[in-house]
Amino acid sequence: MDASALPIGLIGDSSGPLYQRLAEGLRGAVRRGEVGAGSKLPSERVLARRLGVSRTTVIGAYRLLREEGLLESVRGSGTRVVASVHRIGPAVPAATMPSVKLTGELAAGVVDLSGSLVAGPEAVPHLTPDPIDLCEPATDLGYQPLGLPSLRARIAARYTGLGLPTTVDEVLVTSGAQQAISLLFTLFGRDGGVIATENPTYAGALDAARAAGATLLALPTDSEGIKVRPLRETLARSSVSLLYVMTTCQNPTGTVMSTQRRTEIARLAEHAGVPVVDDTTLADLAFEGRWHPLPTAASGVVVGSLSKLFWPGMRIGWLRAPRPLMTRLARLKVVADLGSSHVGQQLAAQLLPVSGDMATARRGQLTARLDLMSDLLRSRLPTWSWTRPSGGPFLWVQLPYGDGESFAQLALTYGVQILPGARTSTDRSFADHLRLSFVAEPADLRIAVHRLAEAWTAFESLHGSGRLPFDVVV
Ligand SMILES: Cc1ncc(COP(=O)(O)O)c(C=O)c1O
Known part of the structure; x- marks a missing residue:
């Protein structure tokens, strides 16, 4: 296909990196039949010139669509739309996290x-769990969507010890902090609900927000955390449903929010009626001091995980939320997976006491x-x-x-x-x-x-x- 034959407006208008927007535009053109099944696409270099974007952008877009099964590349004969487009099914938003290898390993030596x-896993202290102990007797059919009571009690005790009084009912065990973020963003972000984040923020949170169909608002930051004035203006101007922050060891900047900034941000959000999520996944890795709850943490949400201290492969995370919110999040957890693995939770309950x-x-x-x-x-x-x-x-x-x-x-x-x-x-x-x-x-x-x-x-x-x-x- 000659590049000039492609429909104009190929760069989609969603937010996100250019290569994802180009992929979105191409996907739409194929689905609308403007680019037919089996057609040969222009080379990356030619399309880049035509669109005035970098060749890297076109390479990224073609790669994404190949992963989705919409395009195929044959050495020597270029890139084509697959012949049976209708069998592919709907697309999902592209992930921004390259470290999560979905479709293969990195080349050797990288x-x-x-x-x-x-x-x-070698960092997990030597445990010799008795298989019988791993099966905590279930009171019902064996599904415990909120998590094992023994683990939830230990998580609750940990927060209470850190100055945030917490009961077992306020803890939901999740499959890593990522699922906690997904559940929250699904609840608050669906149907275009507005989620405000620090800019920059954790790439996986952006993925979760996009998957939920949320509208994202990025708030400027400095060395102390989110800047107060832009936050105040945003809260006054937009109907923000949730504010997602990392007070301690922000990803990617590694900053710890100052005490004054925490107080200001918490008060502003409280005044606007916006719940704050404090993602503490990296908080145990602060070089000095330890995590402190925000002044309004009891009415907000705290997300945690054992991935960074022990091992991400355990897939044990949690969220701490007030009871009325917990009820709704628990329903979403049931829909997601009926509850996390008991075996992983039993190991986590044994590891939590040595987390310090x-x-x-x-x-x-x-x-x-x-x-x-x-x-x-x-x-x-x-x-x-x-x-x-x-x-x-x-x-x-x-x-x-x-x-x-x-x-x-x-x-x-x-x-x-x-x-x-x-x-x-x-x-x-x-x-x-x-x-x-x-x-x-x-x-x-x-x-x-x-x-x-x-x-x-x-x-x-x-x-x-x-x-x-x-x-x-x-
Ligand atoms: C800030 C932050 N939140 C959440 C996660 C996801 O962690 P988990 O492995 O517990 O799902 C990560 C992983 O790097 C992270 O850095």
């Missing part, structure tokens, strides 16, 4: 700095790796800048120029996977940022920074010659 895996010791060990490990990563970057990439995080597994790096999405593509060809800043935002405000995890083994960090420095040298010369982003081939 160092992955894109995720936040702090520890593997585990947090101390993790902090020591993380600060040592942060120091190493900072030294390596300062010596090999002196033009990159960042503020030292107050906790968590990430460095939030600003490039001196250029586009993080293109650089990430190039870095992958040099053997390092990183998260481009644009994935953490609904607008382009962080296109010049990268999120680099520093939790890998020291030897891998050294290799990764060496490769990043080589990729940056190549990027600079492509940039200087004006050949970027067209010549980045993945």
Whole structure:
């Protein structure tokens, strides 16, 4: 197909990265029959020129549609729309989290700095559970959608000890913090409900909001947290249904909200009648101090997880919410999966009492790796800048120029996977940022920074010659 034969307006008008919007436009054109089943599409280079976008954008859009089964590429004969389009079924919003490998592993030898895996299963203290103990007798058919009472009681006691009095009825166990976020966003965000987040924010929360069909509002932040004036104006102007924040170890910036800012934000939201969700998934990784509840936490929601202290593979998270809200969230949990696995919950109940010791060990490990990563970057990439995080597994790096999405593509060809800043935002405000995890083994960090420095040298010369982003081939 000649590129000029494609319908105009191919870039969809939803929010999100350009490649996703192009995929959305192409998907629509195929479904409306404007681009027929079996048709050959223009090459990435030609379509990029025609649309005035980077070749990386077209590569990303074609890749997404191939994953959905709508396009197929045959070496030597280009990219085509599949012949039986009607069998494909509806699309789902594209995920922004590259670290979650849905369809395959990274190429051998690639160092992955894109995720936040702090520890593997070897970090789970040696447990020898008795299989009988793992089957806590169920009072009913065996389904306990809210979670096992023994685990819920331990989570409630933990919050009470941290200054947020909590009863067992106020705790719902979820399949990781991600499901807690999804349930909340489904409840508050469906039918276009407005969810306000920090900008930048956790990429998985953006995915959950998009999947729920929510309207996203991104609030500007500084080193202390969400800026107060824009929040006040937003709450006055828009009917926000939920405010999602990470007070302690924000993802991706690693900031801890100041005491004054917490108070101001909590009061403003309370005044506007907007519940605040504090996602504390990374909070145990604060280098100093510990998590404190927001002054209004009793009427809001706290999300937590064992993924970062122990192991994401356990898929144990939770939310703490007041009872009237809990009833509705529990109904959604029933619809989602009838309740999380009892076996994982039994293990979690045994691990929770040692979580304090585990947090101390993790902090020591993380600060040592942060120091190493900072030294390596300062010596090999002196033009990159960042503020030292107050906790968590990430460095939030600003490039001196250029586009993080293109650089990430190039870095992958040099053997390092990183998260481009644009994935953490609904607008382009962080296109010049990268999120680099520093939790890998020291030897891998050294290799990764060496490769990043080589990729940056190549990027600079492509940039200087004006050949970027067209010549980045993945
Ligand atoms: C801030 C934040 N929330 C939630 C999650 C999801 O965690 P879980 O593995 O518990 O689903 C992550 C994972 O990295 C995260 O960083």
